[in-house]
Amino acid sequence: MRHIISILLENEAGALSRVAGLFSARGYNIASLTVAPTEDPSLSRMTLVTSGSEAVVDQIRKQLNKLVDVVKLVDLTDNERIEREMLLIKVCAEGDERDEIKRLSDIFRGRIIDVTDRAYTIELTGDGRKLDAFIAVLQSRRILEVVRSGVIGIARGGSACVPDAP
Amino acid sequence: MARGPPTGPTWVSHGCGPRIAALNAIGCACIPVHPLARAPKALKPGPLGWPATVRATWRYTGAIAVIVTQGLDRWRSLSENQGFEKGHKSRGDIALELTGAEIFVRCLHDEGVEYLFGYPGGAVLHIYDALYKQEEVKHILVRHEQGAAHAADGYARSTGKPGVVLVTSGPGATNALTGIATAYMDSIPLVVFTGQVMTHLIGDDAFQEVDAIGITRPCVKHNFMVKDVRDLALIMRKAFHVATTGRPGPVVVDIPKDITAHKTSYTFPQDPTLRSYKPVREGDPMAIRKAADLLVQAKRPMVYAGGGVVLGNAAPELTELVRWLGAPCTNTLMGLGGFPATDPLFVGMLGMHGTYEANMSMHECDVLLAVGARFDDRVTGDLDKFCPNARIIHIDIDPASIQKNVPVEIAIISEAGLAMRDLLAALKATGARLDKAALDAWWRKINEWRARQCLQYDRANTEVIKPQFVLETLYRLTQGDAFITSDVGQHQMWAAQFYKFDKPRRWINSGGLGTMGFGLPAAIGVQLAHPDATVACVTGEASIQMCIQELSTCKQYDLPLKIVNLNNRYMGMVRQWQEFFYQSRYSHSYLEALPDFVKLAESYGHAGLRIDKPHDVEAALKEALGQRDRLVFLDFITDQTENVYPMIAAGAGHHEMHLATDRELA
Ligand SMILES: Cc1cc2nc3c(=O)[nH]c(=O)nc-3n(C[C@H](O)[C@H](O)[C@H](O)COP(=O)(O)OP(=O)(O)OC[C@H]3O[C@@H](n4cnc5c(N)ncnc54)[C@H](O)[C@@H]3O)c2cc1C
Ligand SMILES: Cc1ncc(C[n+]2csc(CCOP(=O)(O)OP(=O)(O)O)c2C)c(N)n1
Ligand SMILES: [Mg+2]
Numbered sequence: 001m002r003h004i005i006s007i008l009l010e011n012e013a014g015a016l017s018r019v020a021g022l023f024s025a026r027g028y029n030i031a032s033l034t035v036a037p038t039e040d041p042s043l044s045r046m047t048l049v050t051s052g053s054e055a056v057v058d059q060i061r062k063q064l065n066k067l068v069d070v071v072k073l074v075d076l077t078d079n080e081r082i083e084r085e086m087l088l089i090k091v092c093a094e095g096d097e098r099d100e101i102k103r104l105s106d107i108f109r110g111r112i113i114d115v116t117d118r119a120y121t122i123e124l125t126g127d128g129r130k131l132d133a134f135i136a137v138l139q140s141r142r143i144l145e146v147v148r149s150g151v152i153g154i155a156r157g158g159s160a161c162v163p164d165a166p
Numbered sequence: 167m168a169r170g171p172p173t174g175p176t177w178v179s180h181g182c183g184p185r186i187a188a189l190n191a192i193g194c195a196c197i198p199v200h201p202l203a204r205a206p207k208a209l210k211p212g213p214l215g216w217p218a219t220v221r222a223t224w225r226y227t228g229a230i231a232v233i234v235t236q237g238l239d240r241w242r243s244l245s246e247n248q249g250f251e252k253g254h255k256s257r258g259d260i261a262l263e264l265t266g267a268e269i270f271v272r273c274l275h276d277e278g279v280e281y282l283f284g285y286p287g288g289a290v291l292h293i294y295d296a297l298y299k300q301e302e303v304k305h306i307l308v309r310h311e312q313g314a315a316h317a318a319d320g321y322a323r324s325t326g327k328p329g330v331v332l333v334t335s336g337p338g339a340t341n342a343l344t345g346i347a348t349a350y351m352d353s354i355p356l357v358v359f360t361g362q363v364m365t366h367l368i369g370d371d372a373f374q375e376v377d378a379i380g381i382t383r384p385c386v387k388h389n390f391m392v393k394d395v396r397d398l399a400l401i402m403r404k405a406f407h408v409a410t411t412g413r414p415g416p417v418v419v420d421i422p423k424d425i426t427a428h429k430t431s432y433t434f435p436q437d438p439t440l441r442s443y444k445p446v447r448e449g450d451p452m453a454i455r456k457a458a459d460l461l462v463q464a465k466r467p468m469v470y471a472g473g474g475v476v477l478g479n480a481a482p483e484l485t486e487l488v489r490w491l492g493a494p495c496t497n498t499l500m501g502l503g504g505f506p507a508t509d510p511l512f513v514g515m516l517g518m519h520g521t522y523e524a525n526m527s528m529h530e531c532d533v534l535l536a537v538g539a540r541f542d543d544r545v546t547g548d549l550d551k552f553c554p555n556a557r558i559i560h561i562d563i564d565p566a567s568i569q570k571n572v573p574v575e576i577a578i579i580s581e582a583g584l585a586m587r588d589l590l591a592a593l594k595a596t597g598a599r600l601d602k603a604a605l606d607a608w609w610r611k612i613n614e615w616r617a618r619q620c621l622q623y624d625r626a627n628t629e630v631i632k633p634q635f636v637l638e639t640l641y642r643l644t645q646g647d648a649f650i651t652s653d654v655g656q657h658q659m660w661a662a663q664f665y666k667f668d669k670p671r672r673w674i675n676s677g678g679l680g681t682m683g684f685g686l687p688a689a690i691g692v693q694l695a696h697p698d699a700t701v702a703c704v705t706g707e708a709s710i711q712m713c714i715q716e717l718s719t720c721k722q723y724d725l726p727l728k729i730v731n732l733n734n735r736y737m738g739m740v741r742q743w744q745e746f747f748y749q750s751r752y753s754h755s756y757l758e759a760l761p762d763f764v765k766l767a768e769s770y771g772h773a774g775l776r777i778d779k780p781h782d783v784e785a786a787l788k789e790a791l792g793q794r795d796r797l798v799f800l801d802f803i804t805d806q807t808e809n810v811y812p813m814i815a816a817g818a819g820h821h822e823m824h825l826a827t828d829r830e831l832a
Contacts, residue, residue, distance in 0.1 A: 010442055013391065014379055025384050055569065062566035068388040068408060071442040163441060 002031070003057050004083060004153050006161045007046040007064060008072040011037055015069040019046065022067065028052065028060050032085075032150035043071065043163070047152045071163050080156040086123065086149040087131045088113075092142035093120040101141065108134045119144060127151075266395045266426035267296035270359070273402045275302045276434040279330050281321060281694055282306070283314040287334025288374060289361025292426035306694065306723060309715035311338050313687035315345020316713065319354050320688030323674045324649055325695045326479060328355040328409050335361040335423075336374030340381070344681060346416045347385040351678025352500060353477055355414035357405045358382075362422040365393070378420045387415030388443075395428035400435045407438035412445025413564040414477055446563060449580030449588070457559045457576045458592035461533055465604035466555075467493035468531035470516065473500030473677070474538015474562060476670040480583035481505065484537060487586045490593065492605055494612055496524040498539050499677045503667035508646070513612065514621075517545040518814050519659045522620035523612055525812070525820040528553055530611070537561045538582045541571040542678070543816075551819030561585045620812045620825050621663055630805045631780050633657060633732045637664040639784050640702060640730060643791055648700040649674065649692045653685035653709030656738035659810045661704040683712030686729070690716060693725045700791060702728040707760055708737045717770040720797050728790050729799045731763060734806050742809045767799035778803035 009015045016035055023030045031049040038045045050060055057075075065073050076083075093101050098120070105112055105122050108130065114121035124134055128151060135146065155161070264272065270293050274282060283306045286294045297305050308314040311333045318329025329349075333342045339360040349356045360382075363372040379389050388408050390401045401419060409417040461467060469491070475484050481504050488495045488511055495505045496516040505512055514521030516528055528534070534556040539545070546552045549571060558574040560567075561582055568577045578585045623634045637660050640648075646666055652658045652675040667673045674692055676684040689703040710731055720727055740755040764774030773796055777786045783802070790798035811826035 014383075014389075017380070018383060021383055055573075059566065059570060062568075066564070066566050068440065068443045166441060 001054070001057070001077075002049065002051045003060075003075060003077045004081070004151060005048045005050065005061065005064070006074045006076050006153060006155075007048060007070055008038070008161060008163060009035070009044045009046050010069040010071060011042050011044045012069060015044065016046075018067050018069055019048070019064065022063055023050075026059075026063065028056065032148075034150040034152055045161075047150070049151050072161055074155070074161045076153045076155055079159070081153050082156060083127045083151050083153045084125055085128055085131055085151045086125045087134065088121060088123055088145075088147040089135065089138065090114075090119055090121045090144040090146075091138055092118060092144060094118055097141060101138070104134075104137055108137075110134065263429055264432045265292065265296070265429050266392075266398050266421070267292035269395070269398050269430070269432045270402070270421070270426065271296045271300055271303055272432060273399050273434065274330065275300075277402070277406050278327075279303055280327075281318075281691075282330050282332055283308055283318045283321075283691070284332035285309075285311050285314055285334065285338060287336075287338050287361060289335035289338075289363060289423045290332060290359075290421075290426070292423065293332065293359075293361070293421075296426075305332075306690070307719065308687065308690075309718050310713065311341035312345050312683065313690070313713050313716045313719065315342045315356065315358065316348065316681075316684050316687035317691040317694075317716075317719075318356055318358075319345060319349045319684075320651060320674055320691030321695050322349075322354050322356060322691070323352075323688070324671050324692040326477075326671065328357055328406060329691060331356060331358040333358070333360055334374070335363055335378070336376045338374075339376055339378040339420075343381065343385070344679075344683075345687075346382055346418065348676050348679045348681040348684060349416040350385040350387070352473060352676065353414050354416065355409040356416035357402075357409050358386075358416060358418045360418060360420050362391070362420045364424040365422045366424070368422065378418065382418045385416070386418050387413075389418040389420065391420045392422065392425050395425050395430045398425060398430075399432060400438075403435045403438040404440055408440070408443060412443075413474075413567075446565075446579050447581050447584060449561070449578035449585045451588070453576055453578045454585065454588045455592050457535075457578060457589055458596055460557060460559060460576065461491065461535060461589075462593055462596050462598050462600060464493070464531075464533035465601060466527075466530060466532040466608045467491055467535070467600065467605075468527050468533070468556070469493050469495040469505075469535045469537070470498075470528065470539055471495060471501045471504050471537045472498040472539025473504075474540075474582050475501055475504035476538075478538060478563065478582040479670070480538070480581070480586060481670045483583045483586040483590070485509070487590045487593075490590055491600060493535075493600075494523075494527050494609075496520070496527065498542070498545055499662055499675070501539065502662060502673045503670040504538075506668040507666035508668055513616070515662055516820075517542075518547070518816075519663070519810050519812065520545075520814075521663075522618050522812055522823060522825065523615040525814065525823055526615045527612055528556075529820040531556050534558045535561075536574070537586065538563075540567045543571070546571065547814050547822075548817050548819050551821070553820075561589075618825065620823075622826060623808070627805075628780055631778065631783060631802055633660050633734070633802070633804045633808055634664050635780060636730065636732060636783055636787075636802050636804070637661055637704065639787055640704075641665045643784070643787050644700055644702070648672070648702050649689075649696060651675065651685045651689040651692060651701070651703045653703075653705040653712075654680045654682045654739070655706045655709055656734070656742065656808070656810050657704050657706045657709075657732040659739075660732070663810075682709040684709075686710060686713050686727075687716045687719075689727050689729075690719055690723075690725055693727055694723070700728065701725075702730055704730045704732065706738060707731060707733040707735065707763070708757055710763075711761075714766070717767065717772060717797070717799075721771040724795065725797060726793065726795050727797045729767075729797070730787075731799065731801045732804050733760075733763070733801050734804045734808070735760065736806055738808075739810070745809070746813075746815070763799055763801040767797070772797040772799055774799040774801065776801045776803065 029051050033048050035044050035046040110122045110124035112120050113123045281304050314331045318331045322329035360378040363375045392398050405417040405419050494513045496513050513524040516524040559576040560574040561578045565579050652661050674688050685703045685705045689701050693701040737755040764776050767774035812823040814823050
């Protein structure tokens with residue numbers, strides 16, 4: 001099953017490679033991984049998407065928790081959650097195509113953020129399926145480049161993934 | 167260890183009066199500082215390392231250096247304003263202006279480190295200079311960095327205290343790696359300091375540069391790189407804290423050379439805790455009560471105890487619990503000594519080369535209590551056939567050990583000793599005892615298995631020396647009270663089977679990684695920690711040659727080890743597998759051109775004896791054990807064809823053992 005895991009990590013050199021190294025050394029799947037500092041500059045927030053049997057995901061959580069740089073881990077899969085991913089996509093847009101692509105982008109609530117006389121660059125945010133769908137729709141055109149941010153997620157409601165009180 | 171008179175400060179431990187005096191006398195600045203005052207942090211790297219711009223600035227304009235200096239100045243004035251708290255005399259409340267190298271040595275001393283196992287080189291020369299100027303921390307010079315790590319490991323295993331290692335950058339670090347991985351696999355607390363090239367050279371393929379943090383990452387509990395001398399003391403403190411608490415393990419601290427030259431104030435940090443690291447100690451009382459209820463109803467109970475009992479100093483609690491239950495107890499290779507081997511409740515080691523009675527009891531038990539054991543594949547064999555009738559309770563300090571290989575019914579995440587203490591209390595609180603009749607029937611069965619005498623061998627042989635006979639004799643002559651280190655191979659299994667350990671921390675071997683070359687350097691650490699004890703290294707002619715150079719270290723420090731070389735002129739363990747599973751095609755397992763070990767020992771300045779007849783075994787061992795002040799290398803020429811039994815072939819179940827009596831296998 002797919003799991004989306006939120007991790008608060010010490011914002012230290014090497015912390016990211018500890019997580020990445022764990023996945024490669026133990027042969028765990030990793031679908032996407034994003035990381036950036038939080039409002040507290042000493043902490044990074046990582047969102048990791050993985051999959052496996054319950055036993056394997058149980059081990060993944062435990063092994064991650066065991067890393068000394070991991071301050072807090074929450075498996076968002078257990079909660080009501082919001083998932084978002086950003087897509088930047090550059091497509092050929094010439095002649096009649098230009099209006100058509102603009103319309104498609106509007107339907108998906110995308111924004112054209114860069115324009116040349118031959119191409120559009122569109123920004124689109126949503127969950128993974130929505131981005132997949134948009135890419136599929138543009139598949140018949142000439143896609144020049146696709147960049148996806150990887151998934152970030154947050155639990156709905158008042159609960160927060162923050163360090164435990166000391 | 168000859169050296170000139172100390173030229174630098176002689177550090178007086180504890181109590182600050184004399185310390186200040188001594189340091190002032192040699193002109194050291196002495197800045198009082200509040201113990202909690204911290205320097206403002208300079209720029210910090212994110213998870214992806216230093217941003218390129220920062221690196222560039224640092225290297226080409228020195229701008230960062232300016233920030234650091236300003237920071238230091240601010241900190242100093244701040245510290246001075248804090249004033250000196252009078253009458254407060256605990257360790258670490260005075261700040262001294264010291265170099266990183268001096269702080270390094272001071273920190274080791276304040277941490278209570280007795281021995282530092284190391285080997286010098288360019289990146290650690292400042293530290294070696296600081297070591298030269300003091301006497302408190304004793305440095306043991308090995309002959310190869312692998313030896314340093316194993317020696318520190320032997321020290322740690324035999325004392326429970328962390329082993330400490332210092333090596334230089336590049337090849338020093340890579341040579342130590344095997345020793346670090348060995349400690350990691352067996353959860354041994356080590357703190358390994360690796361020198362590193364100067365900060366501004368990192369990443370340039372500088373001379374003797376290797377990414378020590380990167381290459382050690384998968385085989386350490388944690389590692390740290392020191393980027394600022396002001397962080398050094400706290401990082402060292404954290405390293406010791408992480409290595410020795412929770413599930414122990416090696417921690418590497420990488421120190422660039424320039425850091426050891428920079429100066430800063432020193433206080434011994436009081437609080438080593440990390441917000442991201444909170445090892446568990448006590449288990450869930452509910453789980454403990456449930457475990458008691460399950461155990462007390464057992465008809466065929468079994469206790470399977472591993473290295474966690476030794477690591478957690480929980481042998482007394484285990485012994486008391488098992489005796490109360492009246493249940494059979496088995497130990498893993500790492501757990502030997504955790505339960506007294508001469509106790510009638512002990513059924514021997516389990517697993518691939520475990521006893522018939524231990525493995526059969528595992529197969530037939532109805533409730534299994536596993537303590538500080540990690541269900542290793544050498545123990546479980548085929549997981550589908552593992553303990554088919556048992557409901558399992560697992561006590562372990564590491565949540566990740568639980569359900570890793572085998573599903574369990576009740577998990578208690580706790581220090582082994584605390585959990586067993588509480589479990590026994592909970593058992594007593596039930597007011598019930600185990601069903602006596604069922605237990606008697608269970609023991610009748612076990613005793614039938616015992617009657618098979620699975621460790622039998624040809625004792626009466628007067629022609630060739632049976633390796634088991636040497637170990638039995640060693641056991642008898644040392645009254646089971648020696649420290650035994652071992653290398654890896656058949657001799658290791660025989661030592662585990664034939665030396666009956668009644669106490670923990672006496673059996674020192676590499677189980678998880680199975681590192682040939684471990685035995686001799688490990689024995690160095692053990693003998694240093696226990697100068698008056700008998701320390702024997704049981705080894706084979708292949709293993710001993712992997713760290714043979716440490717005989718020289720033994721000479722330098724006058725370590726009277728007894729080396730018991732079971733010389734079968736084969737990589738016996740490999741030969742055994744080739745005999746069983748490769749139709750006796752002995753591919754590269756015969757050692758031609760062996761050295762004359764007696765002469766070899768003599769050339770290192772030790773005594774050597776070669777023994778090739780069974781009737782000389784006892785006399786030779788007696789002679790060697792009688793030599794209290796010199797190392798004796800005993801080269802026993804043993805039977806080349808002897809195999810280790812019982813044996814469970816990889817992938818078989820506990821009930822599918824092969825015994826010596828049915829020699830045919832595969
Ligand atoms: C040639 C060869 C043959 C071998 N054959 C066998 C064999 O026949 N039988 C055998 O048993 N082994 C054998 N081994 C060893 C085997 O590979 C493993 O190293 C060993 O079985 C692991 O022992 P363990 O389960 O006790 O775990 P250890 O590696 O000792 O792990 C300790 C466990 O205890 C936990 N722990 C640590 N501290 C505490 C604490 N304070 N409180 C509670 N829990 C704690 C840890 O989290 C861990 O789960 C062999 C090795 C070699 C090289
Ligand atoms: C460093 C290392 N290399 C290879 C092995 C594989 N190995 C395990 S046992 C063994 C043979 C050991 O021979 P010896 O030391 O003579 O012991 P014996 O089995 O003959 O008692 C080998 C090569 C190992 N465990 N460690
Ligand atoms: Mg051999």
